[in-house]
Amino acid sequence: MQNKEPLLRSDWTIYRGGAVFFEGAESCRLQNCLLYDLGNNAVFFSKFNRGCEVSGCQISEIGASGICFVGDPGAVRSPSFEYNEFIPPPEIDRTPGPKTNNYPKDCKVYDNLLFDLGYVEKQSAGIELSMCQDIVISHNTIYDVPRAGINVSEGTWGGHIIEYNDVFNTVKETGDHGSFNSWGRDRYWQADKKKLDSVVAENHGMALLDVVKPIVLRNNRFRCDHGWDIDLDDGSSNYLIYNNLCLNGGIKLREGVNRIVENNIMVNNTFHPHVWFKNSQDVFRHNIVGAAYLPIGIADWGTEIDYNAFPDSVSLAQARSRGTDEHSVYGPLLFENPQKGDFRVKKDAAALSIGFKNFEMDSFGVVSARLKAIAKKVNFPSVLAVDNYSKDETIAFMGARLKNLRTLGEQSATGMDRIRGVLVSSVARGSAASQFLQANDVILMWNRKQVNNLKDLLEAKNAAIGKDAEVIVFRNQKELRQQIKLKMQ
Structure with missing residues (x-):
């Protein structure tokens, strides 16, 4: 219970330690292990680590987070720590990327089963990434956690590939979060939205000084019943998000730049754009939504919001009234076998006419027979007809x-x-x-x-x-x- 070190620009604090602790490690593996009944973090990669891997492990009944990658704040240019702290723009170091190499890089988390985490620390995650780069998170199953299954703190320094994970039963004891969650409160960011708008308007490139490589989120299955399936908060930037199955909470993008969201399915929910920058350059296309968009504070709709599939004409008309989705279509959401988790679109569905392409529905989560046999299964939702006619007074x-x-x-x-x-x-x-x-x-x-x-x-x-x-x-x-x-x- 010594989680006193602040992470960058957040209300999170962390204890830099764990039952298995790596620092200064190269080409090390933790493989086919059982970690359980632990009071704090299970596995922690601190500061310099290269080419390390956690695979085939069961991690359960843990006091805090499952697996953490946390670099040295000294490697960050113009760092701030508390949410309301910021560096005045004239004083910001404009050199892209890290200042030193004292952070985890080129590591992998593959085929792990993580559940029953965060017994003590609710501000925790199944897998936590902070001040690191090029981390691959692939084929993991994560469930029954108080907050996010996978959390990306700030943009430093991108390059992560997050793929084929099965993440559900998340945000069970907190709020305003997602099965996948991120924030991007990088060196340019400040809490005053009006000032932040002017900073990005004058120098768009400042939003990409820390997240120098795109973060890829692909071929995952997410379900969050108390938040968003995918939640990109506070300035999260430089994301490629495609081929994800979102079973309940939809996709939220708060202000940020250079997010491309393509070919995702949002069952019984929709796209939540919140308070975007005027020059975000965001793209949302070839997606299937289960209801009308729910924008908040959007005056500029990015580079392209089009070629999407809606469940009904009212939802599409609402989108077009805002100047988006000229080439989008509407029609019944026709999935192959949603009761069994097969949300591939049928051949005669309208969604196929706007460029949506089916993706695999049987490759999410752990792959080893041993872990598959004991992993909990996600509940598949019934596809609902969402009421799009009600309006708030x-x-x-x-x-x-x-x-x-x-x-x-x-x-x-x-x-x-x-x-x-x-x-x-x-x-x-x-x-x-x-x-x-x-x-x-x-x-x-x-x-x-x-x-x-x-x-x-x-x-x-x-x-x-x-x-x-x-x-x-x-x-x-x-x-x-x-x-x-x-x-x-």
Whole structure:
């Protein structure tokens, strides 16, 4: 329980140790081992490691994470540690990549069974990557964990290949996370979204100074019932995401650059784009979604959002009304045998007309007979007809548009601790609301009255006409208290 070392730009801390500990190792293997009933991390690769491998192991009933790769912060250029810390842009080292070689590289995690992890540390992962490069994570089965199955902390320094894994029963004791989770709070990043937008607009390449190689996420099966199947948070950049089967939580991309998402299946869920940069250069094409997109704070839709398959005409019409998906199609989601996990698209399905290509459905997870025999099996969902006709109520308020904060996506995009408050969807320039509100704010209190919904806000506001009002909003991961003057109306 000595997890006191902060990871880069996060609320995570970690203990740099484990039952099996590698540092300064080359060409070492941990193979066909059983690690169980351990109080902290099971396997830890610290600082310099090259060409090492963990394979054929069962790792279970563990106090913290299963397998960790964590480099030396001294190898990072312009590092920051706490979420709200940042280096002013003029002071940032503009040299791409690492400063030293004191980090794990060219290592492999193959054919391992990991389950019942995080008994003590909930801020943990099945496999954790931080300050490392070119790590291959292939054919692992991971389930029953409090947070992510696979977590990529920050972008330093990319090059990972994450393939053929089976990850489910995740985010069981936490929230705002995914079966696969990442953040990209690299040297350019800061929590103030307006300032961050201007940084990327002026120098797009700064977002790629740390994640110098693309991270590949392909041919995996994910299921998260308490978050997203794939969750790219806070600036995650330079990703190639294709041929993934997402069984419940869909795919979320928060702000970042150079993400290409192609040929994925999202069962009973959809694409969640959140607060993108104006010049993200993101691509989302040849995918199958199970419902209408759920964008939050999107003004610019990247390089290409098109050639996708929707379940119905209403979902497609909503997308086209935003200027995307000119060549996309709609039609029933016709899968071969979803009850048995075969989500290959049938020959007469509309999805095949827009370039979607079927991929293997029987190659996820562990490959050794010994581990296959004891691994838990994922539950396959029934394919549901999602209601695309309901709309959240929005109201005009002092030149802003407001709605109740009510979805997991809205909670994540705002950074709220739970679903509560009133979400600011937009603010007209020069309006009264623009003096104290910004888009993506959450109004929490008005004149010492708790604001849980629109009704609470309107009642509190009407009681304070002509008087000074104190307003508390949640913005950039913290509460902001403001005094305003309300005129008679």
